[in-house]
Amino acid sequence: MGSRFRPYAWAVAVVAVALSQVGAQPPTLRIGAIVPLTGPAGVSGQFMQKAYELALEEVNRTGVLGRRVELIVENDRGDPPTGAAAYVKLVTRDQVVAVIGGLQSSVSIAVAAQARQRPVLMAWTGAAAVVVEQALADADWFFHYHPWQYHNADSTYRFIRSTGARTIFLAYEDGPFGSSAVDEARAFARQYGLEIVAAEAFKTGSPDLTPLLTKARGSAADVFLFVGFDHDVIPMATQARQLGYSPKMILGSPPSWPVGFEKLPAGNYITGMALWVPSIRHPASQRFVRAYRERFREEPSSYWAPLAYTNLITVAQAIQRARSTELGALVQAMRQTEYDGPIGMRLTFKRSLYGRNQGFTRLMAFQWQNGRQVAVWPEELAEAKLAYPAPWGR
Amino acid sequence: MLRIVDLCAGYGPLPVLRHVSLEVREGEVVCLVGANGAGKTTLLRAVSGVVRPQSGEVWFQGRSLVGLSPAAVVRLGVSHVPEGRHLFPELTVRDNLLLGAASLPEAWRRVQDTLQSVYALFPRLRERERQRAGTLSGGEQQMLAVGRALMARPRLLLVDEPSLGLAPVVAKSVFRALVEINRQGTTVLLVEQDLRSSLRMAHRGYVLENGRVVRSGTGRELLEDPQVRAAYLGV
Amino acid sequence: MDTFLQVLAFGVLRAGLYALTSVGLALAVGVVGIVNFAHGEFLMLGAFLGYWLFVLYHVDPLVALPASAVALGGLGAVTYHVAIRRVLQAAPLNQTLLTFGLSIALQNLAVVLWTGDNRAAPIPYAHLSVALGSVRVGLPQAVVSALAALLTVALYLVLDRTRTGKAMQAVAQDRLGASLVGIEVDDAYRLAFALSAGLAGMAGTLLVMQFAVSPYMGLSFTLRSFAILVVAGLGNVRGVLPASVVLGLAEAFVEYYLPGGTGWSEAVFFVLIFAVLVARPQGLFR
Numbered sequence: 001m002g003s004r005f006r007p008y009a010w011a012v013a014v015v016a017v018a019l020s021q022v023g024a025q026p027p028t029l030r031i032g033a034i035v036p037l038t039g040p041a042g043v044s045g046q047f048m049q050k051a052y053e054l055a056l057e058e059v060n061r062t063g064v065l066g067r068r069v070e071l072i073v074e075n076d077r078g079d080p081p082t083g084a085a086a087y088v089k090l091v092t093r094d095q096v097v098a099v100i101g102g103l104q105s106s107v108s109i110a111v112a113a114q115a116r117q118r119p120v121l122m123a124w125t126g127a128a129a130v131v132v133e134q135a136l137a138d139a140d141w142f143f144h145y146h147p148w149q150y151h152n153a154d155s156t157y158r159f160i161r162s163t164g165a166r167t168i169f170l171a172y173e174d175g176p177f178g179s180s181a182v183d184e185a186r187a188f189a190r191q192y193g194l195e196i197v198a199a200e201a202f203k204t205g206s207p208d209l210t211p212l213l214t215k216a217r218g219s220a221a222d223v224f225l226f227v228g229f230d231h232d233v234i235p236m237a238t239q240a241r242q243l244g245y246s247p248k249m250i251l252g253s254p255p256s257w258p259v260g261f262e263k264l265p266a267g268n269y270i271t272g273m274a275l276w277v278p279s280i281r282h283p284a285s286q287r288f289v290r291a292y293r294e295r296f297r298e299e300p301s302s303y304w305a306p307l308a309y310t311n312l313i314t315v316a317q318a319i320q321r322a323r324s325t326e327l328g329a330l331v332q333a334m335r336q337t338e339y340d341g342p343i344g345m346r347l348t349f350k351r352s353l354y355g356r357n358q359g360f361t362r363l364m365a366f367q368w369q370n371g372r373q374v375a376v377w378p379e380e381l382a383e384a385k386l387a388y389p390a391p392w393g394r
Numbered sequence: 395m396l397r398i399v400d401l402c403a404g405y406g407p408l409p410v411l412r413h414v415s416l417e418v419r420e421g422e423v424v425c426l427v428g429a430n431g432a433g434k435t436t437l438l439r440a441v442s443g444v445v446r447p448q449s450g451e452v453w454f455q456g457r458s459l460v461g462l463s464p465a466a467v468v469r470l471g472v473s474h475v476p477e478g479r480h481l482f483p484e485l486t487v488r489d490n491l492l493l494g495a496a497s498l499p500e501a502w503r504r505v506q507d508t509l510q511s512v513y514a515l516f517p518r519l520r521e522r523e524r525q526r527a528g529t530l531s532g533g534e535q536q537m538l539a540v541g542r543a544l545m546a547r548p549r550l551l552l553v554d555e556p557s558l559g560l561a562p563v564v565a566k567s568v569f570r571a572l573v574e575i576n577r578q579g580t581t582v583l584l585v586e587q588d589l590r591s592s593l594r595m596a597h598r599g600y601v602l603e604n605g606r607v608v609r610s611g612t613g614r615e616l617l618e619d620p621q622v623r624a625a626y627l628g629v
Numbered sequence: 630m631d632t633f634l635q636v637l638a639f640g641v642l643r644a645g646l647y648a649l650t651s652v653g654l655a656l657a658v659g660v661v662g663i664v665n666f667a668h669g670e671f672l673m674l675g676a677f678l679g680y681w682l683f684v685l686y687h688v689d690p691l692v693a694l695p696a697s698a699v700a701l702g703g704l705g706a707v708t709y710h711v712a713i714r715r716v717l718q719a720a721p722l723n724q725t726l727l728t729f730g731l732s733i734a735l736q737n738l739a740v741v742l743w744t745g746d747n748r749a750a751p752i753p754y755a756h757l758s759v760a761l762g763s764v765r766v767g768l769p770q771a772v773v774s775a776l777a778a779l780l781t782v783a784l785y786l787v788l789d790r791t792r793t794g795k796a797m798q799a800v801a802q803d804r805l806g807a808s809l810v811g812i813e814v815d816d817a818y819r820l821a822f823a824l825s826a827g828l829a830g831m832a833g834t835l836l837v838m839q840f841a842v843s844p845y846m847g848l849s850f851t852l853r854s855f856a857i858l859v860v861a862g863l864g865n866v867r868g869v870l871p872a873s874v875v876l877g878l879a880e881a882f883v884e885y886y887l888p889g890g891t892g893w894s895e896a897v898f899f900v901l902i903f904a905v906l907v908a909r910p911q912g913l914f915r
Contacts, residue, residue, distance in 0.1 A: 211639055212891045241756035259746045469811055
């Protein structure tokens with residue numbers, strides 16, 4: 001591995017020496033990003049990479065502290081040790097002023113362990129697992145953009161409450177992802193006056209969910225809440241239609257939706273939770289979608305794109321505000337962030353349950369309507385009304 | 395018909411056969427005798443392609459057998475009844491027999507005739523036709539092994555220790571069948587520990603010791619050879 | 630009673646899917662004696678083939694079946710020739726490492742070619758169902774199960790009624806004996822391995838109708854197939870069908886009738902394997 005990168009490192013060294021001797025340009029300001037460009041989350045990571053590119057062009061139009069920003073993107077491949085090694089490399093060899101990026105919780109934990117030993121400004125987009133929050137509880141240099149799991153849950157039940165539904169059948173995959181959702185489910189449901197009539201675990205990857213769906217139909221709950229991964233959503237949606245299972249709402253919140261789900265007839269009227277969808281009614285979001293589309297000739301169909309864009313822009317603004325790259329000053333400047341960006345909700349950093357600097361704390365809801373993710377909640381971002389009860393099969 | 399010249403063979407670096415030469419003429423029953431570990435089985439295996447010779451020549455009807463796969467050797471007309479029989483235990487007796495011919499287009503064309511002649515030779519196999527081979531008695535399994543080899547319509551039959559583990563009466567009937575097979579025109583190269591019965595039915599014989607041919611002659615000559623009698627018959 | 634019949638139907642349909650994904654593996658284990666950990670990746674490649682044919686050329690997965698059988702069968706033959714053949718005499722651990730490595734290599738190749746995304750093929754009839762009296766079953770599942778039964782029975786017929794099939798059985802039961810009756814053992818192995826891969830490919834293509842396609846989809850099917858093989862008796866191709874039925878029904882009934890049972894279905898599986906290995910290591914159906 002190391003030997004493969006050696007020629008590249010030599011090239012960098014030669015160029016660096018040449019530049020310093022010429023002394024023609026002020027040194028660039030280096031920011032490191034750790035992103036999974038390959039592996040299970042590779043697609044989301046590639047959305048991030050493109051959004052960073054977009055943000056970088058914008059930042060370098062004016063520069064920061066009179067210098068050009070250089071973004072060094074490291075691929076963590078969804079592999080914790082790779083992510084940890086990338087952090088060390090960025091901080092020691094590249095001497096970056098801030099580390100941004102981040103997607104999976106598992107990688108985040110590995111990176112956190114390194115960051116505690118060599119802290120720099122860490123503006124982290126990823127991880128929803130509370131263990132990451134706990135691992136970095138007292139770190140005032142850690143700024144977290146993505147909502148934590150309990151924020152997700154809070155938004156989910158608040159949204160369900162807003163529809164007028166009263167009862168929920170909760171189906172959750174029996175791994176860490178689903179189990180953590182069920183732990184807090186009853187408390188949140190109670191808080192919003194909802195009743196979970198039954199909670200049933202299933203095995204992720206199971207090709208046949210018909211017994212589960214038949215059980216859910218028997219419960220006659222208003223809402224079928226499905227906590228599974230993207231590959232589970234397909235048999236769930238398809239088999240629900242086969243069985244003629246028609247609750248008032250089917251709500252799923254996989255980390256991402258399968259490619260092509262929009263074309264699945266059985267997917268119509270299924271509802272989901274997300275940090276962002278392209279259809280929200282918000283000027284900054286619409287500007288971002290247009291710019292992304294023009295630059296890359298494709299839709300920014302994942303919320304990781306505007307999140308990464310927000311990430312780099314706000315870090316650059318904070319450095320500018322701090323007028324220094326010294327860590328204490330950067331932290332102070334980050335805390336003053338007030339950014340109305342493409343996500344559609346104002347970004348500020350506040351204390352969370354364990355953490356010091358938490359960014360977004362709310363998800364929005366959308367419904368698949370005729371092949372599009374239509375924003376339906378909260379009202380100020382909604383593009384159209386939620387079809388409730390869902391007119392299945394029509 | 396079969397001519398072996400200066401053959402060396404073995405397993406790994408360890409030689410078992412050292413410069414063995416022998417000959418089998420058309421229509422003969424030739425018997426190969428010797429103690430355990432003398433190299434008799436290895437010799438048959440080297441002929442049928444199961445073991446690759448280290449050096450030397452093996453000629454069958456003017457064609458070299460060295461380097462051929464066992465299947466290719468069968469196609470040339472040499473069938474090998476291996477020690478331990480190596481039947482297909484889960485298949486029926488009939489299927490075992492049919493498989494003896496199934497991979498050889500020429501034999502397959504005449505498979506029904508051959509099957510009937512094998513049944514004539516071993517009527518017990520006809521009775522057990524639908525039984526799985528694994529459920530047969532030892533003697534019946536030996537008959538099946540010989541029958542299966544005959545299904546290929548070989549010109550030369552290599553038979554390895556047919557009497558091993560069989561009651562004397564049963565062994566005798568197997569030998570009788572081999573004589574009958576030879577009478578019908580198939581040349582036989584037989585490896586046996588039972589010297590008396592095998593040399594009695596053989597036209598000629600070779601004695602192997604430590605991988606070398608130490609004596610040869612007609613069956614009668616060898617049976618009467620005092621050294622052979624002392625070494626192998628305990629007389 | 631209606632519910633009972635409905636759950637019974639779920640179990641039977643699931644059994645069809647399991648049989649289809651396992652029978653090829655049973656053939657490889659039974660004839661070649663190789664525990665092929667890359668079986669699930671052959672299935673995955675068959676699924677991608679079906680997916681792309683559908684998405685790019687609107688070829689229905691059912692129509693794509695022959696293409697998938699040929700393509701994966703060919704890949705199986707090549708795999709045998711290049712890799713498997715060389716470890717036939719090696720220690721079982723080496724064989725396992727080889728097929729395991731192959732599995733990871735194919736998985737990563739798929740990630741490089743098509744990313745790690747889960748993909749849905751919008752098959753227009755995927756969500757339809759057919760009613761048999763009071764019992765309602767999904768159309769794709771019914772089709773898959775029918776084809777599974779058909780392919781499995783066809784394989785049994787090939788093994789039992791054709792000379793080639795008999796030769797494969799012979800090779801499986803006694804390699805030396807088979808070579809001495811003129812069977813080219815290498816050819817028989819190659820054919821069995823190609824058939825095994827071809828069956829996996831067809832299973833994968835059929836899965837496109839009701840399941841997400843991704844480079845990682847193979848593993849869960851490989852694991853289930855191993856469980857079925859243990860219950861059937863390792864290498865016992867004929868036991869695959871009854872073993873699949875036992876597991877399909879057991880799972881469906883536990884999932885429906887036990888409170889919280891959906892999470893327990895995996896346990897059913899492994900309890901059964903455990904019981905079989907302890908009480909009847911040769912398999913339930915041998």
